[in-house]
Amino acid sequence: MRMLNLRIPPFIMVLIIMLFLITLFTSLSPVLFPIDLGATNLGARLIPPSFMNGGTPSHFLGTDHLGRDFLIRLFYGTKNSLLVALSSMLIATFVGTVLGVLAGLYRGPFDTIVSFLTDVKLSVPSIIIAIVCAAVFGSGKWILVLIIGFTGYPTFTRLVRGQTIQLKEANFMECSRALGASKMRILFEHVFTNISSPLIVHATMRFSSFILLESSLSFLGIGIQPPDVSLGLLVSAGRNYLINSWWLSIAPSVIIVVVVVLVSLIGDWLRDLLDPKYKNS
């Protein structure tokens, strides 16, 4: 799908750049700060940020309750949270789309089963599903990706299936068949191009919920495990020190909110851009 005459309003451009920079810098964490995440330095516990009383220049944002540099942990935490959310989104999108397309194209018993499973999954809150899965399969970065992807795919399936069914009715698919196109060609040329915009919008919107889910799970202790870091984990770790070192919980929270807001606003803009134009045809 070519959209060469895209005019991005400056405000959105700023948002996209911000998101891009955040992603870029945090993913470079291992390069920028090649340290061992598990290393603790109990002699340097809970030092405040350098611009506050008691801070030292060697730790710009101070240290946490185990003496680890807080700024570095923020970087790694953001990287991990983003990584998990992005990977889950990819899984959810892929699985959901494949199932949705197959269910929509072939209908029949396969469709009934897929739809039923989707409905079932949607009726249980995803956090509960995630908790059960974590209990059974354990936790950790990549298991978490699978779990979140697993809880996330039903909405994609539902969307894609609905779109595919609508498309099947559309005349131009038949026209292509009459022209002699094979089913595979129709699938790739027509089906995918037509579902791609609602899919992109949906994926962007869901990205926020994946970030929130990961944070919640890590916060509860069944997500990313120490010594690995994530934003949710940081918030949880800082809970006990709110009185004096409130930034330990507040900073990661702010980052979560900022990322979610950025993604939501960009998603809203994308949705306005991609939908009404094509609603006319």
Added chain:
Amino acid sequence: MTRFITTRLIKAIFTVWFILTLVFMITRLSGDPTQWLLPDDATAAVRAQLRESLGLDKPLGLQYAQYLSSLFTGDMGKSYHYLRPVGELFAERAGPTIALGTISFVLAIVIGVPIGVVAAVHRNSLLDRITMGISIAGYTIPNFVFAILLIFLFSLKLRLLPSGGMSSPQHYIMPLLALTIDSVAGIARLTRGSMLDVLRQDYLDSARAKGVRERMVIYKHALRNALIPVVTIIGLHLGTLIGGAVVIETVFAFPGIGMLIVQAAQYRDFPVIQYGVMLVSTTVIVVNLLVDLSYGFLDPRIRDNF
């Protein structure tokens, strides 16, 4: 109409059964629980004994049958961790959670719906923008962040409210706030959207042309029709509410069902998890069923089609 009810009912029952079976299979799948209930150097004999006492040595089919029948007898086995009957554990903690959940639910509706309506009616006014701003904040800020902020503000800085436990009514205030804000934001936004859609409709103009006063137009005609999607939203929100309860209870050390389930996950306490999932899914499905059925009463189009 009866057909409508029966199809929905059958589907609901089937869904619950399916979830239960699924949970059963998954938990059994994950391997031998004695592995993490006993220290690594426990002898095989000890393991065997534990398995027998937990009922794990019986054939799978028999276990399944027992499991299903126990739903009716109420005997869900013993928690691996607390070594007490699961039913008891839940009964103890159900009270607080239900209280918290119900009050929050009701509050969210009572506050959220009118806010949404007013925002829609006075569209693009300052009130509307403020409300929507707040609701966006509610949506994007994770509930545990809210919880922590509340603790920070009210417990630590202002020393007004207790931060953990549930021994007094004051203990309920902050969890309630945290839980409700989430729902209020979402409900207000959706109500506003639905109301805006309805307000655009033509049949309202015909009422106005008839001379009905503006206020009546809104509250009698528009609201009734806008309520239908709102009812769905409320039904859907229950899921989010339960999810939220889980987190909130943990943050505030509020010993309710939510916290029980989370801890059970940490301890791999399968009987508790099973029961918890069953409880949660049954509740959600029942509520959704009621929501579906209430459509029959609210929307005459559905009534006639079935």
Added chain:
Amino acid sequence: MNDAEVLVEVKNLKKYFPVNKGMLRHKTVGTVKAVDDISFKIYKGETLGLIGESGCGKSTLSRMLIGLTDATDGQILFKGQRVGTKGPQSFRKQAQMIFQDPYSSLDPRMTIRRIIEEPLRIHTKYTAKQKLEAVLPLLDKVSIPADALGKYPHEFSGGQRQRIGIARALVLGPEFVICDEPVSALDMSVQAQILNLFKQMQKEFGLTYLFVSHDMSVVKHISDRIMVMYLGKVVELASKHELFSNTLHPYSIALMNAIPVPNPEAVRDRTLLEGELPSPINPPAGCPFQSRCPHVKPVCGVEMPSLKEVEPGHFVACHLFADKEGTL
């Protein structure tokens, strides 16, 4: 007429749809005979008009001819070769279809260029340059400006979209084009333009058309021969001139009388069709038109009239007429 080359021949074509009842679709309670034993020929270079009311089977027939649906029985021969849904790819290159609804027959997410090039992508290995070279002259012929290539369908009117559909059908240089009600969705003023474009294209590319419509005035304008269908059967087939000057089948007569005539003073013989359309599931024995025919006879309810040649090139399926040998 018999000397001309036969491009398409249809022999005893049938398309039956089973009607199923019950939730698990176990019981077949009847059959809809959408196309019930049809045979005809289409000659190279001509335009065969196919007319009938909705539900008479003309769309099903065109879909079978283009290879979108399989026949239940019978044969379709293109240049002597059997064709079908799995028919030879060469058939698809030589036969194309233009569709009824210009609003849904073009993929809204593809540019005009990709839409018109689609047959080339499917059947040839042309480079981008070669594809462009094939497309541009065609655009010119259908009077669509070249800058349309980068635009999307929703930027064009119905008439323009239909022109694009025509360009798409012609880009491979087919010999046979099936036009399935291509002007029915267009405004009256635009219809005439598009019809003229059809005629122009035929002359320029030597095309053979099967032109399907429910509108007699349109069919009259463009056809050489006309075939009238009713409930899955051919009831009359003749050259345009013959059909209009010597209308034989009672149904054809009723269709003729329904054509609006510009003269408000003209006295018209309005044969109003009475009676009801029989149920397409398990229709009664005999002639499908018997329930509405003003000249119905006892034999009409018993025996199905076969298509007989009553004059050279003029076929009718009705018990009222004897064939050339005088057999009724």
